[in-house]
Amino acid sequence: MGPLSRETWAQRLGAFRASPSAFMAGPEGEGLGSDLLSDLRSEKLSEHTKVSLLTLTLEFPAQLWPDAPAAEAAASSLLDTLVLLPPRPSALRRPLLLAATTALAAGGALGPTSGASGRLLPLLLGLASGRDLGRGFGPASEQHLLQATACECLRELESCKPGLLGGCLGLLRGLLRHEGPVQPLSLLLALVLRNTLEVQARAGASLQGLLVASNSPTGDGHSPWDWTLAGEGDAHLQAQAPSWPAAEEGGRGLAALEPSPEETRELRAVVAQLLDASYLLTPVAQAQLLWLLGWALRGRRGQPPALFKPQLVRLLGTAQLALLHAVLALKAAFGEAMFTTQDEALLLRRLALAAQHPALPPPAHLFYLHCLLSFPENWPLGPTGEEAAPLLLGPQQCRGLLPSLLHDPLSLLARLHLLCLLSAENEEEEEGQVQSPRRYLEELLGGLRQMSALEGGPRALATLCFQASYLVVRCLAGHPTVLTPLTHGLAQLYQARPALAPHFVDFLDRVGPELGKPLKGMLREQVVSREGGDGALRWHLQMLATVVDRDAQSATLRFLRAAAAHCTDWSLEQALLRVCRALLWAGGGDGLVDFLQELAGQLEDPDGRDHARLYYILLAHLAGPKLGVALGPSLAAPALTSSLVAENQDFATALTVQAALPPLRLSVGPRGAEGPGPVLQLQLEAQEPLYSLELRFRVEGQLYAPLGAVHVPYLCPGRPRLLRLPLQPRRPAPTRLDVRALYTTPAGLTCHAQLPPLPVDFANLFLPFPRPPGGTGPGFFEELWASCLPQGAESRVWCPLGPQGLEALVSRHLEPFVVAAQPPASYSVAIRLPPASRLLLRLEAAQADGVPVALRTDDWAVLPLAGDYLRGLSAAV
């Protein structure tokens, strides 16, 4: 087939876009990919048309070239087209580069054995480094654009194959320092740096001087891309969860091996280089750079977040959404090591203002409000991952953020959530206040109900009313002063507009008994006190099927009898029968038997009559509990049809490993004898005799080296056993151990059980310092104290004291680690944290209710853990 005309292509592309799957399944689908590639070289088509063809390949490579060989062939063809372009300016070079990159990366063809990859990579590196690639690559005027494009392509390849360009770090640094385009090179360098650190850490390798190597893109016969680093398939993509504390369960922050001082210095230099030039980037690109560098440095030894500090002066005041978000990400990653309390208060103030600033679009307001409620605080009070009002966010700042009926539904719900959180906090303070948040909340909900009671009003209003009520119930479930008026208000709403029954049914399904029970009672009373014949019968029946129970059965039956006369079509009859079914399930009753018998004769539809008869028979013949099971929501397992099957089942039971509830209890015991590393003392207690017990431990988050299984030949109830579990931390951080038990019961069944996770506390990792030849003492401590800075970090924490005072606290918790002391006034504590960190505490001048603690560490990541530990000490006594 010869080249198609512009119009034919336009038509074809339009048809394809309308539904790619339908088009590819049709007769024209087969040749599309190859036609497209060949017509790119046609001289009859304009460049504009060719660009639109290339745009299609950028979006739908998987449809055009469904497997890796086809993608490889397509990429080769695109590269050929690129090389064959005449040396005049052309709009095609850029999209051709993008298309070849997309075909390889999306088609799964990128790899060491791919010929096209072997052609594309040197080409991109050559362009990116601004070298003259000969006249085939167009006039000099296009070079800047192509250089930037090549960087973008490399960035995409590196994103899809992390580690691929690890060998180019030195080259990219050099380019950025000299003449290259700042933004594309900065982003590429940051990404490669992040990926390389990650991949190297996982492989346990060092940066191996990659940062300083200045290899040329081809030259010395040694290629700068490295398929071994990039790994097989998508292996490296899997572990890269963003470094947000709440999302940080998996293998993030793997400890790199101790970097050499030179590497540490170079890494610091390259990060500083990137940050110094960052103001030249567009705001969105700056945000990307900050996320990448934050990821790269989080939890990395010898890289204090102080590197970011000079930028913060500029960034804390930003009005750009993406940039502010990136600052919050840094905040989440580094906490108080980078942001002071003042910074935190400033950020909160800015967020509170941005969430209502009239110059910003409403979706931005809502996102800022979300950021406010999910704000990464230095010292959060509640559990992480749950929305809460930050401690430093005062009521004054919230004034402009409260909901009113004039807001759109999204804003109203977002602001209502804030109001609920404030109301929950302010409970004690507001007793007796007339204008309290609680009362305001009540008025707001009342307004919403009034709006949704409007006959013929839009569904959206009713939805908003119920969503708001649900939000309030969820946040303030334990506050009867809120729930009581809400219950009454909702009951009145039903009275005004029974057509909202589906909302009520859904609402009752979701809320807990503290609201659900009284509301059900009120709604039932309302429905059964009616005549039964009004236009809302359908809704009443739907409502009743949800709210009936044993109470007030006679009134319910009276209503149903009256209603039955008005059930003139199949759907109403079914609605009536659903109420009967609910009554049966709730426990039947005498009157119900008669009523069902009446229905079996009276209903017009034969289906309805049969149904009523079935219920009548069930009620007449089954005892209460069986009736409940027969009508219950879950279907019972089908009955066995023969004794043979039953017997076989018994055999199978005896021969398979059964999942069981744990018949033993495992707990962390008192601190035991010292060894070379931390050891967890476990106490094991069985509730029944167990044989051949095997306990398997798995460390969550790969923070420690894998743990071996523990075997116990026999465990008998009433005689607890003590076990020693040596730990090998890769990072000094607390974790939880996933525990499974495999054992045999006295009956001979083999069972396995999942035990509750076992917490390993920060203090479980503490080890004393080995005694120096000259003995410990103030001199030894001062030496350790001085050695922590400048690499490490210093902080001061207030450690609350219980009634026992400082001496008791130290002897109970810190005794083994005290290296110098003047009891009861001052203590110097030195703690070794495996694998290679230290934590030094100076406790002195205790006051009535607490003691100020100065602490230093050579690993800033330990700071928040140490702070938590100290603050929790008095409670732990």
Add this chain to the structure above:
Amino acid sequence: MAQRAVWLISHEPGTPLCGIVRFSRRYPTVEKRAKVFNGATYVPIPEDGPFLKALLFKLRLLDGDTDFVESRDGCSRINKTSVYGLPVESEEIWPVVAFLKNGIIYACVPLVEQTLSPCPPLISISGISQGFELLFGLQDFLYSGQKNEAELNTKLNQLPDLLLHSCPFGTLLDANLQNTLDGVNFASVSQPQKQPAWKVGAYKGKPQVSISITEKVKSMQYDKRDIADMWQVVGVVTCKVPVPPILGFYQMKEEEVQLKVTVNLKLHESVKNNFEFCEAHIPFYNRGPITHLEYKVSFGQLEIFREKSLLIWIIGQKFPKSMEINLSGTVTFGAKTHEKQPFDQICIGGTAYVKLHFRILDYTLTGCYADQHSVQVFAPGKPKISTHRKLISSDYYIWNSKAPAPVAYGSLLL
């Protein structure tokens, strides 16, 4: 921080699908990463047709869509941001960033670099803010200087090419698309080194600096003892404000078939009595057309929009010497025909308001101004410096004091 796909959809009520996909772009390399990162929770990007349907349904933009549907109307399906989960073919695609502005729905799906179950908090997903920036950028580009459908089409046609430059692989390079457009045309000139990416080319015109301060004043006035009036001024500089510029009350009473209306407005003596314009809008919701009106105004003119059930009191450029003006009258309404007269869910019965619209140039309530002699510019050349300021009303309501009114946030004393 990349996007998997982006769409622009025009909302067209009355047509069979209620909307048309005007532009869409997918990013297959990002999609490939999504498949790996999301693992078992991965849901592929749907084709345009099913996506359009699911999105319009979620945003309640389908015609005649009034039934209760749990996946959208359920009380626990709470959306507090412009980020949605869309049910498509028994699966749910999340997170979809979407909003409607000027009849166009802007939507994109950011990449989430982890599993989607449990749903990670939005704040932890870098692609969310990048997605917002992309959509805001598209919106700014489409609506800057655009006046009609033809111009909108021209701009939409430029988009494939523009995104090829500003977002070639789904990772946004510059949210300012106009900048990109200029950059594409500018590319032939060789650029000086270390050019900021947010500034395309060197500025060739006369250097000048313009500083303008715009304040917007909001007010809610109730004329009630137990509810505090509220006013709020926001602008480039946020300051404390002593008074609302115009104080007033509104009384409306239903007397048999007609409404009795009294409005009184008073300009505060400290406020500059020189408006660019000043109007009071008096709408009557959930009623029929105005059939009869008798009125008296102490100042200005009254315009009557009978079909729209609206009165506009044009006060003009100045308040009279007394600084106080009033309007009183009776209004009679015809039978309600649902199509023409405005419907409102708040203004039911006696609940009603007067809304003020005004603008005062060269004035701010806070007294905030920029002194053009004090502006320092750290750059070569002497730019011309100009300063402007103005006060604009925004959500300035005076509620009927004879009926309940929705209480606004300011009247709550925390």
